[in-house]
Amino acid sequence: MKKKLKAPYVISTVFLVLALIFFIAPIFLAVITSFKSPMEIAESILALPKSLNLDNYADGMKKSDFLRSLRNSATITFPSVFLIVLFSSMGGYSIARNSHWSKLIRSMDSLYLASLMIPFQILMIPVYKIFKNLGLQNNLMGMILMLTGYSIAYATYLYVGFVKSVPREIEEAALIDGCGPLQMFFRIVFPLLKPITATVAALHVMWLWNDFQISIILLQRDKVRTLTVKQFYFFGQYTAEYGMAFAASIVAMIPVVLVFILLQKYIVAGISAGAVKT
Amino acid sequence: MKKRRGHVTATKLAAYLFLLPGFLFFCFSILIPFFMGIHIAFTDWNGINYDYNYVGFQNFIGMFKDQRIAQPIRNSLVFALIGVVAGTVFSLGMALLANSREAKAGKFVRTVFFIPVCFSAVLTAFIWKFIYKEVFFNAFGIKSPLGNPDWVIPAIILMGLWNSSGINMLIYYSGLKNIPTDLYEAAMIDGASTMQKFRTITLPLLTPAFSVCVTLTLTSYLREFAMTLSATEGGPGGASRTLAIYVYENLYKFSKAGYGQAVALVFALFCILLGNAVSRFFRKREVEM
Amino acid sequence: MKKRLIAILMIALLACSSLVACTVTPASNEPAKESEKEAEPEAEAEADEPEAEPEAAAEPEAEAGDDEITSDPIEFTWLHHLQEEGKQAWVQYCVDRFTEEHPNVTINIEILTADQYDTMVKTKAANGDAPMIFDASTTTFPEYVAAGYCADVTDVSDYADFPEDTLNQGVVDGKVYGVPLDVNAYCIFYNKDLFAELGLEVPTTNSELIAVCDKLVEAGVQPFSGGFAEQWCERIFVNNYADPATVMLNPKWYEEKMDGTSNFADDEAWKSAMETFASYKKYWGDDPFAVTWSDVQNDLATGKAAMTMNGSWIISGVASINPDFNMGAFPVPRTEDPADNKMIIKPGNNFCVFNSDDEELLKVAKAFFKFMCSKESAEFYAVSASGLTGAIVDVDAGPCINEINSYQGDAQYVQAGIVTLTSEYNSVYQDIMAQQTNQDEIDVQAWAEALDEGFAQIQ
Incomplete structure (x- = not known):
């Protein structure tokens, strides 16, 4: 048994190392760039920084109005992700379970998919x-509305496929026990969707946190600008402060990476179909 | 009997009500704006003036006369073709690699794969422009593929793989985790080989992940915009100008908003048909437990 | 049965309440204010009201002093894309100085990235939410004027500090619709210390420039760093050769190319200018089409390359990388006759006042615009952004700017008030430029023919 495993294990390790190099090398460049002065960047991007200079971090955070932008980013991202997960899991569940009898519901799947093709x-x-007409510009609430609506289609589409892998027997059993639809969903189905929920949440935290194209047009005042939009202050028409831009973006991604690491534990090994049946 | 019927309608009603809140948000952000803007495709609006005239289907007919549209169409198709194949193999491979490790190493690997996702297109472009220009030149003695009309698209796709494979990797990975473990146990008892298990259990049960990833990767490469804009602005000499960039140029730069909208609509329709076909292909194969 | 019904009702209620809470709330007045409080400057304006009140009372007095332009609190937006620190300081300075004098005026500064800017101005204007102060490039300005975005600002100021050539940039049918507050010089920028070290003189003829390049190559320095990965950089090289040979002699040159009355294939002046441009290919470095604009500044700052052709913004750009850098500038020697060398000056974007229906608003915005066009504002800009200004100022903006300013009269070509390529023609022009020059051998005749074909596709 042990001998059998060896060859594939070696091959997969080789691939893994190659993949890690491919992924880590540019991250490494980004990190060392964030410590360099403009002149050091000009001389060589590859060279190690001469000293562990934290100026870029200090200046970058100051220039991006770090605390306020961070608060704005968080205010927009987390409520939106909550709403997205809530409504798209419900929607995805409904589509997956009911499209066989309702043409309308079946077409929702296609409608959501179609909407993903519309260029922004x-x-x-x-x-x-x-x-403008609703007076929602420069309003964080408005942004939550927009981002939630903009993400529903993708998230729902993601849920549809995965709901199908939740065994129906459980629901039938619950139905017999007199469980209402709402209870059924939140007590029984939703907990079984943990892996995909964690995925949807991680992806959307990242996307919304990094959103630029919607934020830049709807949030135009400094007071409501997010970290991601503020990062573009390091890029002028003819100048770019890459050291600071990398420093600020590395700081800005820390919350996202933390959320990702936290959520990972919910993407646990699949539910055992046998265990469910009993 | 009466009770039974009441139950069925209630379930049906519940099905609709479950969909409703998400759908209303969706209407607000996408559906209503979309229909508000659709009429522009039938006008000669230049994107600047306050007034415009309705011109019927002239903009749509104009597409067939537009000789400049051929290259962006071709580029977008090349992006989609290479992007889907490379993206699928790559991110599925990553998910399998991450899955093959024990818990702690797996966590590290997944985090490393995910981090690049957090870099903006501009910063990704900055790093990779450097890698292509200096590292490629010093290591292999070749000029930057971004400056070469024949290699620019694969080069941008490689940047895209670094920047966004983490997303599909995550979806495949959670798909893998969703596969009931006792299926593998049963197969092991039956004496199935690794390859057999992969073909008969992993692949079929991964179909939900495939339907999402393949469909969305396909259409996102068809609509390729941001990464290309940051990397080459569609250059050199239009060699990487995609249809989405062309639409953007018409809408906001060339003062042909009506025409740009028409191209966007036709293009969206094409994506919808293609996306639906691909999605249906996979959805049919999804296994319901 | 009842249980289920209750459950369904609950969902419905939940769904509705969540939606009502989200969609309707901001539209109705009360709670919207609450959310605005942290988000909107309006909150400040409200807090100011008690202060504004006594001022309104003091109004007659102010009117006697004829200084107060408006009695009611008024608020408008300046949308800009000047992300450089020095330029942002100028924006803030203008706003602060004006609002100091007119406390009941609030000016909201909104900033965007340069590539999003035109899109956003159009989007805002299309929705009746145009910024009162904005700027427009050579390409967009005529479109905006034609669409009626720009207010006539002829009488706002006498513009006495502006040279007529420069002011022409914003004049349409004899009326001023925009004012270029900054100008840029386009020429060769070089590393003065490196030239001195190698004993190189500033060349004044084409053959002298070639000799300089050869010596630089001998010394192991790359003569030019181009930045051709970005089309606009290569375009500046091309324009530096083409402009003095074509559009300087015939201001309608671009128009004739667009309407097809003249073509490129028979344009000997253009072709010979491009031949000269192409003859420098070997001096552009190993892989010019992989070099970005940010690489160009790095190459100059580190002494890897000695020269580039670009705009005068490069001065502060390189200085921000290497503060000790000693930058020099000279016009491109195109021929064997030094008299042909022209320091090309092009006005920057035209700053405009939006032609609002609200007369009060328009009046205040114009008053602010007057300050923007003042000498005081120009002087601040020159120092803070270390750039050339539309208005003539006598502050010291650094040695390189002074060097540029030393080319006056016939040694200077101010390109203003001419019709240039529209965005679509421009896009074709630059695509073909990149296609034709990104080859081992540049064939100017083929280039010209490709351009004629490309232009014909649009006509």
């Missing part, structure tokens, strides 16, 4: 119009 550029002017 053609939505820009109307979205701006809606926000």
Whole structure:
């Protein structure tokens, strides 16, 4: 048994090392760049920084108004992700379980998928119009609304496929026990969707945190700007402060990476179908 | 009997109500704006003036006369083709690699794979422009592929793989974790080989992940925009100008908003048909437990 | 049965309440204010109201002093894309100085990235939410004027500090619709210390420049760093050769190319300028099409390359990398006759006032615009952004700017008030430029023919 495992294990290790190099090398460049002065970057991107200079971090955080932007980012991201997970898991569940009898529900799947093909550029002017008429520009609440709505389709689409892998027997058993639809979903189905929920949450925390194209048009005042938008202050029309930009973006990604590490434990080994049956 | 019917309608009603809140958000952000903007495709609006005239299907007919649209279409298709194949193999491979390690190492590997996702297109482009220009030149003695019309698209896709494979890796990975473990145990008792287990259990049960990843990777490469803009701005000489960039240029730069909207609509329709076909292909193969 | 019904009702209620809470709330007045409090400067304006009140009372007095431009609190937006620190300081300075004098005026500064800017101005204007102060490039300005975005600012100021050539940039049908507050010089920028070290003189003819390049190559220094990975950089090289040979002699040159009355294939002046440009290919480095604009500044700052052709913004750009850098500038020697060398000056974007229906707002914005165009504002800009200004100022903006300013009269070509390529023609022009020059051998005749074909596709 042990001998058998060896060859594939070696091959997979070789691939893994190659993949890790591919992924880590540019991250490494980003990290060392964040410690360099403009002149050091000009001389060589590859060389190690001469000293562990934290100026870029200090200046970058100051220039991006770090605490306020961080608060704005968090205020937008986390409630939106909560709403996305809540409503798209419900929607995904409904589509997965009911599309066999309802044409309308079946077409929702296609509608959501279709909406993912619409380029944002053609939505820009109307979205701006809606926000202007509702007085929602420069409003974090408005941004939550927008981002939630913009992400629902993708998240729901993701849930649909995965709900199908939840054995139906459990629900049937619960139904017999007199469980209502709401109870059924939140008490029984939702906990079984943990792996995909963790995935949806991790992805959307990352996406919303890093959103630029929507934020830049709807949040135009400094007071409501997010970390991601603020990072573009390091890029002028003719100048770019890459050291600071990398420093600020490395600091900005810490919360996202932390969330990812935390959520990982929910992407646990699959539910055992046998265990469910009993 | 009466009770039974009441139950069925209630379940049906519940099914709709479950969909409703998400759908309303969706309407607000996408559906309503989309329909608000659709009429522009039938006008000669230049994107600047306050007024415009309706011109019927002229913009749509104009697409067939537009000789400049051929290259962006071709580029977007090349992006999609190479991107989907490379992206699928790559991120599925990553998920399997991450899955093959024991818990702690796996966690580290997944985090490393995920971190690049947090870098913006601009910063990704900065790092990779450097890698292509200096590292490629010193290590292999070749010029930067970003400056070469024949290699620019694969080069941008490689940047994209670094930047966004983490997303699909995560979806495949949670798909892998969703596979009931006792299936593997049963197969092991039956004496199935690793390859057999992969083909008969992993692949079929991974179909939900495939339907999501393949469909969305396909259409996101068809709509390739941000990474290319940061890396080459569609250059050199238009060799990486995608249809999405062309639409953007028409909408906001060339003062042909009506035409740009028309191209965008036709293109979206094409993506919808293609995406639906691909999605249906996989959805049919999804195994319901 | 009842249980289920209750459950369903609950979902419905939940769904509705969550939606009501989210969609309707911001539209209704009360709670919206609450959320605005932390988000919107309006909150400040509200807090200011008690202060504004007594001032309104003091109004007659102010009017006697004829200084107060408006009695009611008024608020407008300046949307800009000047991300450089020095330029942002100038924006803040203008706003602060003006609002100091007119406390009831609030000016919201909104900043965008340069590539998002035009898109956003159009989007805002299309939705009746245009910024009162904005700027427009050579390409977008005529479009904005035609669409009626720009207010006539002819009488706002006498613009006495602006040279007529420069002011022309914003004049349409004899009326001023925009004012270029900054100008840029386009020429060769070089490393003065490196030239001195190698005993090189500033060349004044084409053959002298070639000799300089050869000596630099001998010394192991790359003569030019181009930045051709970005088309606009290569375009500046091309323009430095083409402009004095074409559009300087015939201001309608671009128009004729666009309407097809003249073509490239028969344009000997353009072709010979491009031949000269192409003859420098060997001096551009190993892989010019992989070099970005940020690489160019790095190459100069570190002494890897000795020269580039670009705009005068490079001065502060390189200085921000290497503060000790000694930058010099000279016009491109195109021919064997030094009299042909022209320091090319192009006005920057036109700053405009939006042509609002609200007369009060328009009046205040114009008053602010007057300050923007003042000498005081120009002087602050020159020092803070260390750049050339539209208005003539006598502050010391550094040795390189002074060097540029030393080319006056016939040694200077101010390119203003001409029709240039529209965005679409420009895009074709630059694509073909990149395609034709990104080859082992540059064939100018083929280049010209490709351009004619490309332009014909749009016409």
